[in-house]
Amino acid sequence: MLYAIYKASKLNFNYMYSPNKPLVAVFADVVVKEDTQRKYHAAGANYIKAVSNATSCIPIILPALGESENYKNVIKKFDGVLLTGSLSNVYPEFYNKEKVVEPLDIDRDKTVLPMIDFIFEKKIPLLAICRGFQEVNVALGGSLHADIHDVPGRIDHRAPDSKDPEVQFAKQHEVYLTSNGKMEKLAGTPTIDVNSLHTQGIDSLANDLEIEGVAKDETVEAISLKNYDGYFFGVQWHPEYTATTDDFSKKLFKSFSDSVEKNSLDRIK
Numbered sequence: 001m002l003y004a005i006y007k008a009s010k011l012n013f014n015y016m017y018s019p020n021k022p023l024v025a026v027f028a029d030v031v032v033k034e035d036t037q038r039k040y041h042a043a044g045a046n047y048i049k050a051v052s053n054a055t056s057c058i059p060i061i062l063p064a065l066g067e068s069e070n071y072k073n074v075i076k077k078f079d080g081v082l083l084t085g086s087l088s089n090v091y092p093e094f095y096n097k098e099k100v101v102e103p104l105d106i107d108r109d110k111t112v113l114p115m116i117d118f119i120f121e122k123k124i125p126l127l128a129i130c131r132g133f134q135e136v137n138v139a140l141g142g143s144l145h146a147d148i149h150d151v152p153g154r155i156d157h158r159a160p161d162s163k164d165p166e167v168q169f170a171k172q173h174e175v176y177l178t179s180n181g182k183m184e185k186l187a188g189t190p191t192i193d194v195n196s197l198h199t200q201g202i203d204s205l206a207n208d209l210e211i212e213g214v215a216k217d218e219t220v221e222a223i224s225l226k227n228y229d230g231y232f233f234g235v236q237w238h239p240e241y242t243a244t245t246d247d248f249s250k251k252l253f254k255s256f257s258d259s260v261e262k263n264s265l266d267r268i269k
Contacts, residue, residue, distance in 0.1 A: 006021045016133035022057045022079035022264035028064050029086045030107045041190075047084045048238045052244035054250065055257035066107040072118050079267065080125040080260035083112060083132025085238060089200050090131065092146065095138045099146040101114070102201060117236045125259040127252070130198055133223065133234035140206035148201035159197035169241040172196040175213040175221045180226050181231065183212035186255055192248045194221065194237035201236065209234075231259035 011208065026048065028041040041063035051059035058082060062071065067095035078119060088105035092098055094113060112132075116139035119126050128136050134144055149156040159168045171193040177184035192213075202220040203225065210234070213222035223234040233256075 014211065022260045023053070023077070024051050024057045024059050024080040024082050024260060025075060025078040026059045026061050026082045026084060027108065027112050027178035028061050029084075029088060030105050032062050043084055044086075044240075046238070047082060050204070050240035050243035050253060051082060057257060057260050062111075064105070064108040064111040066110040066195040069111070071091055071111070075115060075119065075124065076122060078124065079264040080127075080256065081119055082256075083126065083128040083135055084240075085132065085197070086129025088131065089146070090134055090138055090144060092144075097143060097146065101146045109135075118142070118232065120225060120228070120232070123263075125231035125263055127255060127256045128232070128234035129240060130236060130238060131200075132198055132204070133236050134198075136223070136232075136234050137202050137206050137209060140208050142206035142209065143199045143203045146204045147199060148219060149199075153202075154201075154219060155215070157196045157198050157215075157219065159199060165241075168197060169195045169238060173215055175215060175237070177213045177222070178211055181210070181212045183222050186250075186251055193232050194235075194239075195241065196236075197238055198236055231256065233262075 026043045027045050029099065031040045031042045033040065043061045046061050051057055062074070086105060088103045088108065089101045091104050091106050091109050092100060094109055111148070112135050116136055118146065145151050147153050148159060160170065162168055164197055172195055174191045175194050177187060179190070205220060208226055209223045210226050211220055212224050215221050221236045225232045233252065239246070239252050242249045243253045244250065
């Protein structure tokens, strides 16, 4: 009986971690545990669950080692990349502004920002969420508003004041998708309802990026890369929280999964 249980668990483990499954790199945040001031490299569970449950891929967390590690040789071994959201903000030094809004994670900045051009160059499928969306804009030469809610005419895009995740990640506003854009074609509808949990937001859009959707206050909410035949979407909201329940979130993660699978197959031909 015990052997049968062991054998079954081993089969499940081998299925989940099959070497034939595509691998998705997930860059970690550097997290400080307040009571001990100890540092950890970690990624939000919602992102890991989204890759595990809404795609056919395996998420692998890469530590944010800053300038001490060049990940170019490592990233080439992956079939896709997910840039996650975070509680931290991009350091303004990287987009030529001065206002600092804490918390910061400069090790993540120094790890991820230099990799984005390379990821596009190698056409590794990339899905960028919230902070990741902002990182792409900064890496390609764009800038951010430190506190978008302080910009005249903008709505408050921060999370609702609640400790309940269901309230925090509840849908807050519409995104108006660019007519005939890639994301509108994916969605099959001109608007989608999204949650909102961000402090920073795009100020000047990088020249190489295309707007795929905006909020009612004209805040850029979704982007793609101009004249690019690889896979890339960036979104300012958090589809990972509803990756298996919300219609558009499921479509987005399926499109990412399909592209990662194709890349994986192309790499082994």
